[in-house]
Each structure stands twice: as C-alpha cells, then as structure tokens.
Amino acid sequence: MKITVSVLVENHAGVLSRISGLFARRGFNIDSLAVGATNDPTVSRMTIVADGDEHTAQQLEKQLNKLVDTIKVRSLTDEELIARELHLIKINAQPAQRGEILTICEVMGAKVIDMTPATMTVEISDSPEHIASFNALIEGYGIREVVSTGTIAIQKGSLTIK
Amino acid sequence: MIRAAEAMVKCLEAEGITTVYGYPGATICPFYDELYKAGSIHHVLVRHEANAGHEASGFARMTNRPAVCVTTSGPGATNILTAIATAYADSIPLVCITGQVSTDQIGCDVFQEVDITGAAEPFVKYSYLVKDASRIPRIFKEAFYIASTGRKGPVLIDVPVDVQNALIEFSYPDEIRMRTYKPAFKGNPLQIQRIREAVNKAEKPLLCVGGGVFLSGAEEKVRAFAKKASVPVVSTMMGLSIFPTDDPFYLGMIGMHGLNSANTAMNNCDTIIMVGARVGDRAVRSPTFLARNKTIIHIDIDSAEIGKNIPVDIPLVGDCTEILTELLEGEYTNDHASWLDDIREIKNKVSTNEMTEGYINPKVFIRKLSDSLPANTVCVADVGQNQIWTCNNFRFKEGSRFLTTGGMGTMGYSIPAAIGAKMADMSKEVVAVCGDGSFQMQLMELATIVQEDLPIKIIVMKNKRLGMVRELQTVNYGDRTIAVDIDNYPDLVQLANAYGIEADRVTTMAEAEEKIEKLVSSKKPYLLECNVYKLESTL
Ligand SMILES: Cc1ncc(C[n+]2csc(CCOP(=O)(O)OP(=O)(O)O)c2C)c(N)n1
Numbered sequence: 001m002k003i004t005v006s007v008l009v010e011n012h013a014g015v016l017s018r019i020s021g022l023f024a025r026r027g028f029n030i031d032s033l034a035v036g037a038t039n040d041p042t043v044s045r046m047t048i049v050a051d052g053d054e055h056t057a058q059q060l061e062k063q064l065n066k067l068v069d070t071i072k073v074r075s076l077t078d079e080e081l082i083a084r085e086l087h088l089i090k091i092n093a094q095p096a097q098r099g100e101i102l103t104i105c106e107v108m109g110a111k112v113i114d115m116t117p118a119t120m121t122v123e124i125s126d127s128p129e130h131i132a133s134f135n136a137l138i139e140g141y142g143i144r145e146v147v148s149t150g151t152i153a154i155q156k157g158s159l160t161i162k
Numbered sequence: 163m164i165r166a167a168e169a170m171v172k173c174l175e176a177e178g179i180t181t182v183y184g185y186p187g188a189t190i191c192p193f194y195d196e197l198y199k200a201g202s203i204h205h206v207l208v209r210h211e212a213n214a215g216h217e218a219s220g221f222a223r224m225t226n227r228p229a230v231c232v233t234t235s236g237p238g239a240t241n242i243l244t245a246i247a248t249a250y251a252d253s254i255p256l257v258c259i260t261g262q263v264s265t266d267q268i269g270c271d272v273f274q275e276v277d278i279t280g281a282a283e284p285f286v287k288y289s290y291l292v293k294d295a296s297r298i299p300r301i302f303k304e305a306f307y308i309a310s311t312g313r314k315g316p317v318l319i320d321v322p323v324d325v326q327n328a329l330i331e332f333s334y335p336d337e338i339r340m341r342t343y344k345p346a347f348k349g350n351p352l353q354i355q356r357i358r359e360a361v362n363k364a365e366k367p368l369l370c371v372g373g374g375v376f377l378s379g380a381e382e383k384v385r386a387f388a389k390k391a392s393v394p395v396v397s398t399m400m401g402l403s404i405f406p407t408d409d410p411f412y413l414g415m416i417g418m419h420g421l422n423s424a425n426t427a428m429n430n431c432d433t434i435i436m437v438g439a440r441v442g443d444r445a446v447r448s449p450t451f452l453a454r455n456k457t458i459i460h461i462d463i464d465s466a467e468i469g470k471n472i473p474v475d476i477p478l479v480g481d482c483t484e485i486l487t488e489l490l491e492g493e494y495t496n497d498h499a500s501w502l503d504d505i506r507e508i509k510n511k512v513s514t515n516e517m518t519e520g521y522i523n524p525k526v527f528i529r530k531l532s533d534s535l536p537a538n539t540v541c542v543a544d545v546g547q548n549q550i551w552t553c554n555n556f557r558f559k560e561g562s563r564f565l566t567t568g569g570m571g572t573m574g575y576s577i578p579a580a581i582g583a584k585m586a587d588m589s590k591e592v593v594a595v596c597g598d599g600s601f602q603m604q605l606m607e608l609a610t611i612v613q614e615d616l617p618i619k620i621i622v623m624k625n626k627r628l629g630m631v632r633e634l635q636t637v638n639y640g641d642r643t644i645a646v647d648i649d650n651y652p653d654l655v656q657l658a659n660a661y662g663i664e665a666d667r668v669t670t671m672a673e674a675e676e677k678i679e680k681l682v683s684s685k686k687p688y689l690l691e692c693n694v695y696k697l698e699s700t701l
Contacts, residue, residue: 062466
C-alpha cells in the first residue's frame with residue numbers, strides 16, 4: 001500500500017539528513033521525498049511517499065514524530081489528498097512528429113518549453129497517475145531524459161495540517 | 163561580554179552540574195581553561211574517552227539527572243561514540259560536549275577533524291554543531307531538557323574552538339519552550355480506566371517491569387501497584403532491583419537468559435502489563451507468539467515503542483509515575499488468589515547448582531556475595547556470562563540497585579559505571595562484577611579509581627575465556643572454539659597492586675566466605691579474582 005505523509009519540520013541545517021537517515025536506518029522504503037519552505041520561512045514541509053503495510057505506516061508516523069525537529073506529522077489518505085509532481089521530459093522529435101506530439105501535449109496539459117531540430121522538451125505538472133498516462137502516450141517517440149520532483153500533496157477543501 | 167567557553171561552564175553550573183568526566187585536547191582547551199578559572203566543577207580525568215561516557219552514565223542513573231562528559235575533536239570524539247550508543251540503547255540522559263576544529267576549517271579535512279554530529283546521528287537523541295556562539299545558553303538549556311525528558315537519552319553538543327573563544331552576552335534562559343518537542347507526561351484517562359478494568363477482569367495478570375521505571379523514578383509506585391492489585395511481577399534485565407529478590411510477588415528476570423520461573427509465568431498468564439519495558443528481543447523472543455490469547459497492556463513514554471515489537475490491546479503513552487499514580491487510585495477487587503498460588507509454586511522450583519571441585523561456582527558465589535553486602539549496595543554487572551550469573555543470582559534487598567547495559571551489552575561498562583555510581587553517592591557500597599575479558603577492556607580505569615580515591619569493589623570472574631562467546635561456539639558451532647581463549651594474560655592481583663589497589667584471589671568455595679568478608683570490610687578499592695571453571699555454563 002502507498003503511504004503519503006506530510007511533515008512540518010524546523011527549517012534548519014541537518015534536518016533533511018536526520019530524516020533521510022531515519023528512513024535508511026529503520027528500513028523504510030521511500031518512493032519519493034519532496035521538501036520546500038512554507039509560508040512561514042522557519043518551517044519546511046516534506047511530503048513522503050512510501051510503500052508498506054499498516055504497521056509500517058504507523059511506525060513511520062511515530063518515528064517521524066519522535067524526531068526533535070518535527071513540528072507535526074500527518075498521514076494523508078488517498079481520498080483526502082491532492083497530489084502533484086512536476087516532470088521535465090526531453091523527447092525525440094523529428095519535424096514530422098512535432099504535430100502529433102503537440103496534440104498530445106495540448107490534450108494532456110503539458111507545455112513545450114524548449115525545442116531543437118531533433119528534440120522537444122516538455123513540462124508537465126499533474127497527478128502521478130495522469131503523468132503516467134502522458135508518459136505512455138509519448139514513450140513511442142523515444143524519451144531521452146526525464147527529471148522529476150517527488151510527489152507533493154495537500155488536503156482537499158479548507159483543512160490544513162497546521 | 164564573556165568568552166563563550168566561560169558561558170559553557172556557567173550553563174553547567176546553572177544546571178547544577180558539579181562533576182564532569184572527560185579527556186582534553188587542543189580543540190576543547192578554551193573550555194578546560196574556563197573550568198580551571200571557575201574552579202566550581204570537579205573534572206574527572208578518565209583514561210579513555212569511552213569511559214568518560216560510561217562514568218557519566220553511572221552517575222546519571224544514580225541521580226536520575228543528565229550527567230556530562232567532555233572530549234576533544236577527532237579521535238577524542240570518536241572514542242566516546244561507543245558510550246553514546248550505549249547510553250542511547252539504555253535511554254540514559256547524557257550531555258556530551260566535544261571540541262571541534264575552527265568553523266572556517268570545517269569540511270577541509272584538517273588535523274583531528276571528524277563530522278561527529280554526523281557520525282553520532284543514529285544514536286543520539288539530538289545533536290548540535292554550534293556555529294553561532296550567542297546561541298550557547300539556549301542550546302545548553304535545550305540539551306539538558308531534551309536529554310532528561312520524554313524517553314531519556316544522550317545529547318551531543320559539538321563546539322568549534324573559535325566559537326568557544328568568541329565573546330557573547332550571557333544570560334541563562336529560565337525555561338524552554340519548543341514548538342517541536344513536546345514529550346507526553348499524563349496518560350489518557352480512558353485508557354487508564356480500561357487498564358483498571360482489565361486487571362480486575364484478568365484471572366492471571368502479570369506485571370513486567372523495565373528500565374523505564376527507574377528513569378521515571380516510579381519504583382515505589384510500581385511496588386505499591388503490584389501489592390494493591392495483587393499482581394505478580396517479572397522483570398527485564400534493565401528492571402532488575404526494582405523489586406527485592408525475596409518479594410513474594412516477584413519471580414525474577416525474563417528472557418533468553420532469564421529464570422525458568424519468570425518465563426513460565428510469562429507464558430502462562432492471561433494479561434501482561436508492561437511498564438517501561440520495550441519488549442526487546444532478548445527479553446521476549448517471539449512476541450507475536452506470546453501475545454496470542456493474552457491481553458497485552460503496554461505503558462511507555464515513547465509511543466514508537468508501543469506496538470513496535472508486539473501487538474498491543476491497550477496502549478498507553480505517558481510517564482510511568484504519573485500513570486501509576488492514576489492506576490493506584492483504582493479499586494482492585496480481584497485478589498487473583500489461585501494464580502498467586504500457582505506463582506508460589508513456580509517460584510519454589512529453584513534449581514540447584516552442581517559444584518565443580520577446585521573452582522568457584524560463580525552462581526553460588528554471587529548469592530553469598532550479595533548476602534554479605536549491605537542493603538544500600540549498587541551492583542554493576544558487565545557483559546557476558548558474568549552478567550547473567552549476577553542477574554539471576556544476586557539477591558537484591560530493599561534499597562539495592564542494579565546497573566548494567568541491557569540494551570547495548572557493551573563490554574567494559576561495569577568499572578566506569580561503578581565509578582560514576584559511587585561518585586553520585588559516596589555512602590553507597592558499589593560493586594562491579596566483570597569477566598576476565600571485559601576487565602581487560604576497562605582496566606585503565608583502575609587509575610581513575612585510585613586518583614579519585616573511590617573504595618569500589620571489583621569482582622573478576624576468571625574463566626580464562628570469553629565465556630559467553632565460547633559457550634555460543636560450543637552449542638551452535640560444533641564446539642569449534644576460536645578467538646575465545648585468553649589464557650595468557652597478566653596476573654590480576656599483581657596488576658591491581660601495581661595501580662596501588664589491594665587484591666586477592668579465591669580458588670575454592672571453602673575459602674569464599676572468608677574472602678568475601680575481607681572484600682566487604684575493606685574501606686579501600688579492592689579487587690577479587692574468582693577462579694571459575696572454563697566450561698561453566700551461563701544458566
Ligand atoms: C565491546 C564488545 N565486544 C564484543 C562483545 C561480544 N561479547 C559478548 S559477551 C563476550 C565475552 C565476554 O567475555 P568475558 O568478559 O570474559 O566474560 P564471560 O562471558 O567469560 O563472563 C563477548 C566477546 C561485546 N558484548 N562487547
């Protein structure tokens with residue numbers, strides 16, 4: 001099962017290494033980890049996506065809570081969260097294929113951000129599932145390079161984790 | 163404005179620290195210079211940094227307050243890592259101060275530079291690399307607070323030498339408020355009510371006490387609870403001496419090296435109330451199996467321990483003292499009479515020990531020793547067979563205290579921890595029991611004992627083997643014993659004498675009582691070497 005956890009932590013040196021060290025030490029399998037500042041510059045928010053069962057989810061939350069730098073930990077269920085990733089993808093694109101690729105981009109909500117005679121670089125920001133569908137559509141042209149952020153997630157509606 | 167190093171000393175004074183254990187070097191010299199000038203704190207010069215940590219550990223465990231150890235950067239800092247890891251595994255509050263190379267040189271691999279906060283990260287409760295000298299008062303206040311609250315543990319403060327020399331405005335904060343760290347104290351009242359009901363409903367309840375009870379200072383409360391609720395008791399290694407050995411409700415130590423009686427009670431009960439015990443693998447070998455058909459109640463200050471190793475029916479996070487106070491207010495109507503009869507029967511089945519001629523039987527010897535020692539004895543056991551012999555045979559009286567490293571099992575813990583324990587309360591009789599292997603990992607501290615004039619008693623169980631590993635090889639590796647013979651080693655009596663310590667050896671049981679008498683009546687440090695058969699078994 002996929003576990004998504006949001007963590008508010010003190011924004012100072014060493015926190016990220018403490019958290020990544022904790023995962024390695026306790027043998028948690030992390031799919032992705034994304035960190036960034038929040039509207040309060042002294043607080044960072046991390047979104048962690050991990051794989052595991054109920055027991056792992058519980059331990060993950062408790063161990064994160066135990067870290068002295070942690071302000072708040074909140075597990076988010078699939079039903080309550082909105083998740084996004086940003087991918088930058090460099091695709092093989094000969095002039096003859098540009099039109100098809102552009103159509104896919106338009107329909108799927110991706111943006112072309114760079115182009116050469118033989119390649120196109122596109123940007124897509126969406127849910128992990130939607131990005132997977134997009135990738136399936138463009139795979140055939142040949143993907144040269146992908147750069148992606150980890151998943152970030154926020155609760156639906158007016159709720160916040162503060 | 164004062165020098166930050168002076169501020170460090172003032173912080174320790176403000177925390178009521180009167181003794182620190184350490185070993186100097188270039189990068190910690192500004193701090194030592196201020197210790198010299200202040201003259202308010204007694205510095206104990208150890209003979210190896212690991213022992214500074216263990217001595218602080220012994221001191222902390224007896225005072226239930228964080229104790230302080232100090233080293234220089236690089237090798238000084240790495241030498242103390244084992245002691246920090248030991249304190250972490252055993253949840254002992256320490257504040258460790260290390261010198262560090264100058265801020266502008268950090269990351270340049272200069273002489274005696276090591277990333278000690280990085281290296282210690284997996285086994286400190288928290289750590290600081292101080293870059294801004296003005297934050298020293300706040301950092302020290304936080305460090306003591308973090309070390310001594312919640313689940314206790316070691317906190318490391320790494321201070322670059324230029325930071326120690328900076329000038330700062332000093333004022334020590336009165337209180338600390340952290341938005342991140344909020345340890346739980348009180349237990350949830352609903353869960354407390356559920357526990358009261360479960361104890362009344364249980365036919366065969368059993369209390370299992372661990373080191374957390376000492377850390378919370380809840381010894382008396384837990385004894386009162388067992389009595390009031392008519393619940394028999396077993397202990398983990400870290401919980402030994404909470405209950406006197408002859409308490410009719412008490413069955414002894416559980417686990418892989420525990421007593422049959424205690425393990426039988428664990429298996430036969432229908433409800434287990436774990437208090438300040440973390441269900442470690444040595445204490446409970448197959449927790450899932452054990453939990454079947456039983457109600458498991460787990461009381462611990464660290465919520466991450468609850469449900470980590472054993473499925474729990476009634477979890478309760480909080481401080482043992484607070485929770486037991488609440489529990490004691492309940493009505494307990496079930497006297498568990500027939501279960502207590504079973505317990506009496508289990509307890510009466512004590513094993514007899516056969517004697518090997520011409521040797522000391524360590525189990526019988528430890529029993530005799532404990533009977534000769536006063537009630538206020540602190541007994542510190544090392545690691546190995548000597549530890550288990552002590553755990554299972556030392557008869558703790560009311561007022562006795564047992565110390566060992568149950569979590570980490572670090573050889574070489576007993577003598578330094580005994581030094582710290584003795585210095586915490588000079589009125590106590592302090593005895594360290596170790597093996598001939600572990601003795602040689604800490605023998606340099608004989609110098610510290612003499613230097614500090616500490617009448618500590620040391621028992622060395624000389625079986626000429628790294629006995630516990632020898633036994634493991636005998637049993638599990640077809641008796642292919644390798645790297646466990648330590649026949650060629652110094653004469654311990656002469657060695658102790660060379661340090662100026664009185665010493666004797668005992669070779670047969672016939673002379674045991676007389677030799678014990680000599681050890682107990684000595685007002686000076688004293689070492690007694692016991693001649694133990696090389697194939698003596700642990701249990
Ligand atoms: C620092 C350290 N190194 C190695 C071990 C592994 N070990 C556990 S018990 C033991 C044997 C201890 O021998 P000794 O001190 O002579 O005690 P005995 O078992 O003979 O009583 C060893 C080597 C350990 N616990 N700690």
